[in-house]
Amino acid sequence: MATKSKSTARREKHPPIAQQDKPRCGLCGSTRKRLTRTPCCHHWICDDEENYVLFSFARNSCHRNHGRYTLCSSHFNEGHKGRWQDCVKCRAGFNTEMYVWYGTNEYNFEKLENPPTFEPTHCAECGRVIHLGADGYMISGKNYYCERCSDKRMRQVIAPERLPHKK
Numbered sequence: 001m002a003t004k005s006k007s008t009a010r011r012e013k014h015p016p017i018a019q020q021d022k023p024r025c026g027l028c029g030s031t032r033k034r035l036t037r038t039p040c041c042h043h044w045i046c047d048d049e050e051n052y053v054l055f056s057f058a059r060n061s062c063h064r065n066h067g068r069y070t071l072c073s074s075h076f077n078e079g080h081k082g083r084w085q086d087c088v089k090c091r092a093g094f095n096t097e098m099y100v101w102y103g104t105n106e107y108n109f110e111k112l113e114n115p116p117t118f119e120p121t122h123c124a125e126c127g128r129v130i131h132l133g134a135d136g137y138m139i140s141g142k143n144y145y146c147e148r149c150s151d152k153r154m155r156q157v158i159a160p161e162r163l164p165h166k167k
């Protein structure tokens with residue numbers, strides 16, 4: 001039995017042209033939020049910095065993410081010359097893993113081509129690989145601790161100082 005195609009009415013994949021012409025955020029694609037241009041690379045981006053909750057470390061602001069977590073922006077803020085992709089100062093300014101992350105994460109409009117390779121960072125306690133860009137971690141001296149182990153360490157530090165809950 002042949003099933004009748006119902007697909008003709010469902011062709012809404014491509015937005016109408018008028019909508020495509022509207023500037024949209026180069027990171028999340030939004031056309032609804034207020035847009036501005038990045039000072040570093042003049043791309044359209046959501047002007048959403050005020051959505052950021054202070055000290056929340058949330059990464060929900062396109063503007064803030066590009067401004068804080070990319071080589072593009074740091075290169076611009078540091079006043080380096082030329083393209084950030086070729087910049088030796090940027091390369092020297094970060095450890096390789098962070099350099100690669102800053103150059104290739106989703107907050108970039110243009111990603112670093114041929115990023116250098118690096119040795120993964122391991123937790124000094126449990127040995128698990130820590131992705132410095134994406135994971136939570138703690139640095140103590142020269143050692144990195146993964147989120148779990150740093151939690152544990154924090155508790156060990158805090159626990160003896162806890163006062164008994166008596167009245």
Ligand SMILES: [Zn+2]
Nearest residue numbers: 025028046062
């Ligand atoms: Zn956006």
Ligand SMILES: [Zn+2]
Nearest residue numbers: 040041072073
């Ligand atoms: Zn930029």
Ligand SMILES: [Zn+2]
Nearest residue numbers: 075080087090
């Ligand atoms: Zn630079």
Ligand SMILES: [Zn+2]
Nearest residue numbers: 123126146149
């Ligand atoms: Zn660990």
